[in-house]
Amino acid sequence: MIKEIGKYFIFLGNLFVNRESFKTYYKLTLEECVSIGLGSLFLVALVSTFIGAVTTVQTAFNMVSPLIPKYVISQVVREMTVLELAPTIIAVIYAGKVGSAMAGGLGTMRITEQIDALEVMGINSISYLVLPKVTASILMYPMLVIVAGVCAFVGGYLVGNLTGIISPHDYVYGLRFMFNEFTITFALIKSIVFAFLVSSISSYQGYYTQGGALEVGISSTKAVTNSVIAVLCADYLLAQLLLSK
Amino acid sequence: MIRLDGISKSFNDKLVLNNVSGTFEKGKPNLIIGASGTGKSVLLKCIVGLTTPDKGEVYYDNRPFYASDRVAKIEVRREMGMLFQGSALFDSKNVEQNVMFPLNVLTKMKPTEKLDRVNAVLKRVGLENVNKKMPSEISGGMKKRVGIARAIVNTPNYLFCDEPNSGLDPQTSILIDELIQDISEEYNMTTIVVTHDMNSVMGIGERIMYIYKGQKLWEGSNKNITHSGVKELDDFVFSNKVMSTLRQNT
Numbered sequence: 220m221i222k223e224i225g226k227y228f229i230f231l232g233n234l235f236v237n238r239e240s241f242k243t244y245y246k247l248t249l250e251e252c253v254s255i256g257l258g259s260l261f262l263v264a265l266v267s268t269f270i271g272a273v274t275t276v277q278t279a280f281n282m283v284s285p286l287i288p289k290y291v292i293s294q295v296v297r298e299m300t301v302l303e304l305a306p307t308i309i310a311v312i313y314a315g316k317v318g319s320a321m322a323g324g325l326g327t328m329r330i331t332e333q334i335d336a337l338e339v340m341g342i343n344s345i346s347y348l349v350l351p352k353v354t355a356s357i358l359m360y361p362m363l364v365i366v367a368g369v370c371a372f373v374g375g376y377l378v379g380n381l382t383g384i385i386s387p388h389d390y391v392y393g394l395r396f397m398f399n400e401f402t403i404t405f406a407l408i409k410s411i412v413f414a415f416l417v418s419s420i421s422s423y424q425g426y427y428t429q430g431g432a433l434e435v436g437i438s439s440t441k442a443v444t445n446s447v448i449a450v451l452c453a454d455y456l457l458a459q460l461l462l463s464k
Numbered sequence: 465m466i467r468l469d470g471i472s473k474s475f476n477d478k479l480v481l482n483n484v485s486g487t488f489e490k491g492k493p494n495l496i497i498g499a500s501g502t503g504k505s506v507l508l509k510c511i512v513g514l515t516t517p518d519k520g521e522v523y524y525d526n527r528p529f530y531a532s533d534r535v536a537k538i539e540v541r542r543e544m545g546m547l548f549q550g551s552a553l554f555d556s557k558n559v560e561q562n563v564m565f566p567l568n569v570l571t572k573m574k575p576t577e578k579l580d581r582v583n584a585v586l587k588r589v590g591l592e593n594v595n596k597k598m599p600s601e602i603s604g605g606m607k608k609r610v611g612i613a614r615a616i617v618n619t620p621n622y623l624f625c626d627e628p629n630s631g632l633d634p635q636t637s638i639l640i641d642e643l644i645q646d647i648s649e650e651y652n653m654t655t656i657v658v659t660h661d662m663n664s665v666m667g668i669g670e671r672i673m674y675i676y677k678g679q680k681l682w683e684g685s686n687k688n689i690t691h692s693g694v695k696e697l698d699d700f701v702f703s704n705k706v707m708s709t710l711r712q713n714t
Contacts, residue, residue: 233532236534237534239569243568243569273651331550331552332548332549333552333553333554333555335546335548335552336546336548336552336554338513338623339514339541339544339546340541340542340544340565340566340569340570341537341540341542341570342570390583
């Protein structure tokens with residue numbers, strides 16, 4: 220375990236040595252941005268819309284006292300979405316989609332000797348292959364979190380309005396009531412940390428794949444599992460560091 | 465010229481290479497032969513630096529590889545080209561992009577110069593009008609040719625081929641062997657070919673190193689391999705039915 224963590228940090232160190240030209244990374248990073256960002260947009264939007272809708276319905280279900288105003292429903296939706304659901308739950312989905320694809324891609328490159336081919340050419344394969352993925356992830360994931368938040372609010376709004384749980388006016392009022400801007404900053408800090416963890420851990424798992432097709436599958440699974448564990452640990456640590464009074 | 469000095473390598477206490485030394489000359493293919501599992505691919509990986517040996521040194525034209533710093537190692541590596549057993553073409557790039565890759569990353573050539581160079585090497589390996597095909601759309605033999613084209617596009621000083629004939633039919637194997645031989649002479653490269661294919665050995669084996677259980681047991685050429693006097697080598701050479709029949713008839 221300790222050895223593995225040490226190996227991971229050496230892997231991270233290798234991201235920044237013997238780099239190729241800026242132009243090379245720029246092009247690769249843009250390609251990864253398209254793949255990671257646009258490729259995940261539909262899934263993120265779909266999941267977060269439903270999360271917003273379900274949170275609205277379940278919050279309304281749990282509010283049994285007539286003394287509590289209706290706008291509290293959207294206030295709860297807002298806090299849950301911004302603080303936890305958009306950055307963290309989407310990170311779990313992101314690990315499943317993007318993380319496993321990263322690990323699978325790099326694992327396949329490893330077992331088909333494509334990584335060895337880069338090394339023989341004198342190219343730092345870790346930097347060349349992984350740095351654009353990590354950079355693109357850090358650039359795109361916060362944007363996906365913003366999209367997820369907006370979609371969750373829209374999902375809650377639509378369901379609340381269509382089912383009559385909460386009026387559009389109350390819903391919007393609740394979203395704006397006692398809003399603390401720092402929660403957005405907190406969500407974006409979390410999203411950057413999660414993006415780094417998911418992309419680097421998944422790349423690490425894929426890069427060190429040994430064996431054949433079966434091991435590529437194992438690496439992908441490990442990438443998702445380890446990324447999710449790291450995200451949850453980081454989630455707690457960040458909450459403790461940035462939100463505790 | 466490449467010189468090996470006492471290369472040893474173990475994996476989990478199992479000695480895979482034991483004090484292997486030797487010299488590989490310029491302008492002709494140098495073959496490393498031996499049965500499967502004898503350590504010839506590990507030796508090749510130690511030579512190119514993909515696996516670090518426990519002991520020993522590799523000299524590239526008298527420049528020590530393992531004793532040198534990172535920058536010097538990269539410089540040597542940029543003089544290398546390698547054809548991998550499975551070709552190792554980049555799946556996401558087409559033939560032209562694969563061959564152009566070393567030029568894109570390692571040189572500052574203009575796009576037109578790069579394209580001319582790619583077309584020239586593709587023509588040299590006998591592949592024309594396949595520039596836009598993806599690796600999944602071409603045959604095994606064509607993949608090997610693309611692999612050779614990618615390995616030589618940067619006019620390397622050293623060419624390494626790991627089992628260049630694996631998975632190919634005998635006719636295509638001969639063509640690939642001849643191509644490697646011709647290119648080695650034409651570019652005056654130090655070429656090392658790892659193989660266990662007796663057709664290659666007899667065809668292009670002007671210099672051969674025989675590895676048995678991680679040790680160099682014999683060195684010579686295809687002219688004297690059939691009467692080496694080394695029992696293990698005889699067993700290897702005459703395990704082939706054609707060779708064994710030939711031996712009985714002579």
